[in-house]
Amino acid sequence: MEWIMRTDLKEHMSYATLSNLRKYHPTWKLIAADNAPFIISFLYKEFIMTNLRAIPESLLISHLEHHMEDIPHIRDNNKSAKDYLVEWSDDASGWLRRFYPRDDDEVHYDLTFSSEKSVEWLSSLKQSSFIGTESRLIMVFDLLHQIVSGTQTNPLLKLMELENKKADIEKEIDLVKKGEMKYLEDTQVKERFLQATSMAREILSDFRAVEQNFRLLNRNMREKIAKWDKSKGELVGDYFSEQNDIYCSDQGKSFNAFFEFIMSEDARFDFENTIKDIKQLDSLQGIVERSGIDSVVYDWLDGSKHVWRNIEIMSEQLRRYVDDNYMEEERRINQIIKNIEIKALELKNEKLKHTFFEVDELYPTIKLIYDRKLFTPPTKVEFINKELSYGKSEASVEELYAYVYVDKLKLIENIKNTLIENSSISLGEIIENHPLECGLTELLTYLSIDDDVFEFEMKENEYEFIELGIYEGKNSRVKIPKCIYVKRESVDE
Structure with a gap:
């Protein structure tokens, strides 16, 4: 190798x-x-x-x-x-x-x-003031150990490996109980963080490589459609064969595994909590915000969205080709029928001298004994003369009272009161002063408000996070384009 x-x-x-x-x-x-x-x-x-x-x-x-x-x-x-x-x-x-x-x-x-x-x-080529080698060396050893551990087929060796890990963990627990905790130095913390941000940027670059492979497959498929003179089944087979080659390649398998992991709610929740803890470290003050790693998950999701969009476009292109061929065949059949009708109208008033064609039946009639249905006596309907009595419903009526009502006038007052001393204010600042009580329903109501006193603007290239509160024991929030409410007087000026 x-x-x-x-x-x-x-x-x-x-x-x-x-x-x-x-x-x-x-x-x-x-x-x-x-x-x-x-x-x-x-x-x-x-x-x-x-x-x-x-x-x-x-x-x-x-x-x-x-x-x-x-x-x-x-x-x-x-x-x-x-x-x-x-x-x-x-x-x-x-x-x-x-x-x-x-x-x-x-x-x-x-x-x-x-x-x-x-x-x-x-x-x-930029000269770096800090070149870390320890974290990369540790990463090399970790990756090699993962390969050995992940390919180990001997149960005894696997158990021995797990026992060694268990012993190391128990030893570390004993040290913590004694108060002898090991800490990373500031240099080690910076080195590992810079390595993590570098790998996060490399992942974004990989998305364009995967997307380019699917675009090349899309272009080749369009060229084949333009030149194809064989059956539609062979073309569809070629397309799925090439697509399967990409899915089954090392790059395709790695991308699918990454996408499944990043779409996991537990993984995203763990990532957000980890970033919150990292921001509290004194050695990384200001570095985390400048790196942009706190929003890298959403960048990954946006990059993967473009990859799946290319797959969707290819599927639509193939479906359109099949539909076009079907319509073309249907038009040809209709034209043949129309030609027969025209020819029949031309011969309508002409007397034929002899019979030129005879058809007894369009198809043979075959009647089998088992095709005959057995006699089934008709069902008699019996009417019961019985008085109806009122019963009691056993269904729960709690759903009738679970409807969430949002007072739209109250939300408008919140915006107006905030705009008394300001010419403009963002939705996030309003919610900081007036936290959401009805969660997502109240947030959507804010986005649909229109009034004569203020005007609503949305910044497509800027984003903000809105806290929704506690849902199923977890703190929930949403990322939306930045929304600004501006006094109409300020807008007119």
Whole structure:
């Protein structure tokens, strides 16, 4: 296995392969471009820093125009911002993906996996004031131990391993009882946290790689549909075979396992509690907030959503092809029937000299003995003359009183009272002063309020967390776009 890996790497690093990569690979072409600093700095600011996966063309053009103002001599070639975006997204460059989202008629852009690899490589060139090796060394040993433990088939060795772990845990418990607790030093804490944030960013980059594989499968399927002249069953079989290859690959299995884990409510709850505990550490004050790791779970979910959306698009494309073929066949049959009717009308008044065709029956009539139904006597309906009496319901009436009523006028008063001293205020600040009493129902009522005194605005690129209270013994909250209530006087001014 090691020899195969070395051989593959040797072929990859050969002169011919590297020359081909230098000429055609988008990552290398981007780094070697004349305007690479201008391009990469803009892509990093718009896509990597904000972690956005789809930016409208009008907004991206506006941001690029502002970015070009800070770049000297960039307008000497008389190219507009839109010209640059079109150039970066064509097949010759492949640094941006240009597409139309579902239910939207405006072009959107997303960063390609190749461009993200360029940004990652340039980021790695930054001279770091802190290079931690202990945490990575421990991670290497842990991974190797996991491999050995996960592939152990001998029950005796497995029990011996578990007994050793049990002894280590009991030894640590005894030390804690004696007050001899081991603590991580500040350097060790920072090293492990920086390693965790680095791996979290790498996971986001992996999403684009998986998504690109499914997009390539989608493109190949469209090309096959355009050229296909065989049966629909063979095309569907080829599609599911290629899709299954991706699912069964190491990358596909790893992605499915990751998605199942991150969708677990227990995993997300554990992650949020862990981040809360980390924020309390003095050695990481300010570092956690700047890293953005507290919202990385939602970034992971958003990235995986794009992967599943590509799978959904491919399924719709295949279904549309099958439906189109079905409709085409139906139109052909209807046209044949129509031609027969037209021909029959033409021959209606003509007298045929001889019989040219005879049909006794359209199909043979076969009557079997067992097809005859046995005689069944009719059922007699008996009417019972009996007086009806009123009974008592055994159903619970608690559901009738479980209806949650939200006083909308009270919520409007909460907003107005808060806007007396402020020209605008966010929904989160209002709820801090007036906590939710009816949970999600009350929150949705806030979002549907409209009044003559104030105006409701929603910031799509900014988010805030709203505490819903205790639900089933757990503290619940939701993440929503930031909502602002503004006095209409302030809006008019």
